[in-house]
Amino acid sequence: MGDLDDLYQELILDHNKSPRNRGELENATCKAAGHNPLCGDRVTVFATIEDGIIKEITFDGAGCAISTASASLMTESLKGKTLEEAKALFKGFHGLVTEETEETEDGPGLGKLAVFSGVCKYPARVKCATLAWHTVHAALSENGDTVTTEDDE
Amino acid sequence: MTTVADTSNKTSFEPATHGFDVARVRQDFPILHQSVHGHPLVYFDNAASAQKPQAVIDAVKRFYETDNANIHRGVHKLSVRATESYERARIRARDLLGARHQEEIIFVRGASEAVNLVAQTFGRANVTSGDEIVVSHMEHHSNIVPWQILCQQTGAVLRVAPVNDQGELIFEEYEKLLSPRTKLVAMTHVSNAIGTIVPIRDVIEKAHKVGAKVLVDGAQAVPHLSVNVKELDCDFYTFSGHKFFGPTGVGILFGKKDILEHMPPYQGGGEMIRSVTFEETTYNDLPHRFEAGTPNIAGGVGLGAIIDYVNALGFGNIAAYEHELLAYATAALEAVPEVRLVGTAANKVAVISFVVDGVHPHDVGTILDQYGIAIRTGHHCAQPLMARFQVPATCRASLAFYNTRQEVDALVAGIRQVVKVFG
Numbered sequence: 001m002g003d004l005d006d007l008y009q010e011l012i013l014d015h016n017k018s019p020r021n022r023g024e025l026e027n028a029t030c031k032a033a034g035h036n037p038l039c040g041d042r043v044t045v046f047a048t049i050e051d052g053i054i055k056e057i058t059f060d061g062a063g064c065a066i067s068t069a070s071a072s073l074m075t076e077s078l079k080g081k082t083l084e085e086a087k088a089l090f091k092g093f094h095g096l097v098t099e100e101t102e103e104t105e106d107g108p109g110l111g112k113l114a115v116f117s118g119v120c121k122y123p124a125r126v127k128c129a130t131l132a133w134h135t136v137h138a139a140l141s142e143n144g145d146t147v148t149t150e151d152d153e
Numbered sequence: 154m155t156t157v158a159d160t161s162n163k164t165s166f167e168p169a170t171h172g173f174d175v176a177r178v179r180q181d182f183p184i185l186h187q188s189v190h191g192h193p194l195v196y197f198d199n200a201a202s203a204q205k206p207q208a209v210i211d212a213v214k215r216f217y218e219t220d221n222a223n224i225h226r227g228v229h230k231l232s233v234r235a236t237e238s239y240e241r242a243r244i245r246a247r248d249l250l251g252a253r254h255q256e257e258i259i260f261v262r263g264a265s266e267a268v269n270l271v272a273q274t275f276g277r278a279n280v281t282s283g284d285e286i287v288v289s290h291m292e293h294h295s296n297i298v299p300w301q302i303l304c305q306q307t308g309a310v311l312r313v314a315p316v317n318d319q320g321e322l323i324f325e326e327y328e329k330l331l332s333p334r335t336k337l338v339a340m341t342h343v344s345n346a347i348g349t350i351v352p353i354r355d356v357i358e359k360a361h362k363v364g365a366k367v368l369v370d371g372a373q374a375v376p377h378l379s380v381n382v383k384e385l386d387c388d389f390y391t392f393s394g395h396k397f398f399g400p401t402g403v404g405i406l407f408g409k410k411d412i413l414e415h416m417p418p419y420q421g422g423g424e425m426i427r428s429v430t431f432e433e434t435t436y437n438d439l440p441h442r443f444e445a446g447t448p449n450i451a452g453g454v455g456l457g458a459i460i461d462y463v464n465a466l467g468f469g470n471i472a473a474y475e476h477e478l479l480a481y482a483t484a485a486l487e488a489v490p491e492v493r494l495v496g497t498a499a500n501k502v503a504v505i506s507f508v509v510d511g512v513h514p515h516d517v518g519t520i521l522d523q524y525g526i527a528i529r530t531g532h533h534c535a536q537p538l539m540a541r542f543q544v545p546a547t548c549r550a551s552l553a554f555y556n557t558r559q560e561v562d563a564l565v566a567g568i569r570q571v572v573k574v575f576g
Contacts, residue, residue: 004523008516008574016575039515039531040545062545064513065575125519 006118007125008065015069020076025058034061034135036127041067045135047078054078054086057136064128070116071132077113083140089113090133096120097129173474178466179555181206192525195560200345200373200504200551201529203398205459212458213400216451224450225424225441239450242457243440246405249460250390251381256439257413259406260448264372265295267391267406268339270443271368272299274416275389275408276337279366282308284336287327287365289351290316290541291344294534296370300339309336316541320347320496328359335365342374346533346549347496348504350378357387366412372396372404376553377475377502379468382407394452398553399459403452406443413439420445471554478552479503482561489565491572495547503552506533509568512575514546520574524567526560 025031025046033044041063048056057078059071074093078086092110097119119129179185184204187194196204216238222231224239240255247255261267280286286300290313297311304311312335314327322340331338338360342353357367368389371380375392382390389408395401408416418425418436422445427435436442463471482505486492491510509517518530529549532539539545550564 004520004574007519013575039513040536040539042545064515066516068513122519125515128515 007122009115009118011073011112011115012065012069015072016065019059019068019072021058021072021079022060023058024060025056028056028058030139032135032139034131034138036063036067036131038127039064041128041131043067043071043132043135045071045075045132045139047136047139049083049140052083054081054083054140059132059135063131064125066116066119066125066128067131070129073112073115074132074136077111078136086136086140090137093133094130097126173466173470173554175474175555175557179557181208181462182555183207183210185555189525189527190523192563195524195526195556195563197550197552197556197560197564198527198529199376199553199556200396200533200549202395202401203376203553204555205398205400205455206462208462209399209455209458213451213455216454220454221451223447235450238457239448239453242453242460245457245460249375249380249464250405250407251383252407253383254410257407257410259408259413259440259443260453261391261404261406262402262449263393263395263404264370264391265299265393267389267404268296268368268370269299270406270419271339271389271408272303274419274443275366275412276300276303277306278415278417280307280309280336283334284309285312285330285332285334286310287312287314287330287335287338287340287360289314289322289327289340291320291322291346291349291351291535291538292339292341293345293370293372294536296339296341296368297537300337313537314340316349316538319498320344320349320538320542321498321500322349322351322356324352324355327356331359331363331365333363335360335363337366337368339368339370341370341372342380343371343377343502343504344496344535344538345373345504346535346538346547347498347506348373348501348551349496349498350374350500350502352500353387354385357385361386373502373504378472388412394456394459397456397459398463400449400452400455402449403456405456410439413443416443418445419443422446424448466554474554475503475552478556478558478561479505481558482550482552482564485561485565486568489568489572492568495542495544503556504549505552506547506549508544508547509571509575512571514548516575517548517568517571520571521564521567524563524570526564526567528564 028046029049031046043061046058057075182204220234222235224236243255243258247258312330315323360367366388369387371390371392376397391406394403425437425442425445427437492507495506514530531546
């Protein structure tokens, strides 16, 4: 069962059980809702941007362990980042869960997010991991529409 | 992580229920004899698509190897043989459903297409603004959306008969919805998501009293129950081949002859016409009027083969075996404290929906898959029913006559592992 341990790592189980930065952000300057129609997972991301920096970021919603932990860890890693850095992290994270590529020296440091490296072996679960990221991407692009994971091939 | 107890060594055994020898039956299904992630495959996703016995695989293969040609109107030998095989399957389907006439049996791609066909032909011709169409709260999306489209097109209204906390149709509430405005009742015979058997004969009788026609979605009923459309007196009945251990891309729509005869065509094309000029086209007789284009001929032949196969097993034997297996599985799952069953109707087929406390169904499904156990997780194309039970999704173990108690034990052991991982 080595594979399973790769997917459900302690850090993921912990963030699923006790999600960080969960709840609505009252003074949010941008927000977006995301939906994975395949499993019914829903997430809303709230963020406060000041001078191009993500000052505050929270999420709300219900989903599986992978999507909940991903949203939780995402908020932790995006807080304090510039929009440019956030974009680079999104790209790096997407690569991590969709391809079996190792983190490169010149790429953004994914830090704790590397815990999702096992996801790429579970094609059916990639969308769970990327839902919150697609949603934050929409929020930061000031695209308030609900995004879905359906273009995530 | 520890491994689930290896069930393959167990000697415990399946009681030989009413002469139903499951070990022998399993030999007929080659796909079942494989390992997934190092464990014997436990296939509990039959309601999504059931496995095919060798007899079906052979019939399809033999068709392509020896008889393949386009059907009808061909004068050469292969076309004659292909037509005979295909039309023989129609007769098998007629007998399976207990229909009077083979013209009442229309080949479709599956139950979804059948519902759309009825909505866009019977529906467009007979339903007008202010009319009502009644469905139940436990319909599959394919028995909701075609009616919503029809309502948008005609100004008709969709009414929904509620279900109780056990997942049973609340019959009195259904009766209250019926009125002279009701043009059609479209209802499932068996819920795909939670396995409830609807008292469909009573549903039909009440609908007829107000002059409504009734379409029965039998996609989940035909794999488990003996169906007789004459006894039910339904106006339309449909099922899909692939959920009935037959090929994908083929299904059956039964319609009463006198109703079909007055329905406008569905799709235009070859086969459905009698004569065509640029000024006027006359349509073919039943059932070909509703079968435009070259159909899934090999699929039809495979469907004929599965009907023969299931008839040989006997619906009585299957029902008795599945009844015991369902009771065993229900008790086994109820014994896990973290498991809550969703849908506990008194009258059910062997479809069990459940949730595991604090664990999303997708996580349950992924972990079970690692133990070779295939279940379905999600909304089962029945989002209104999920909303009714206030769950975004469930885990669904849908059993077939080739499943065993041993496999149920493996499922329960797998769920205990899920609980352990998320504990």
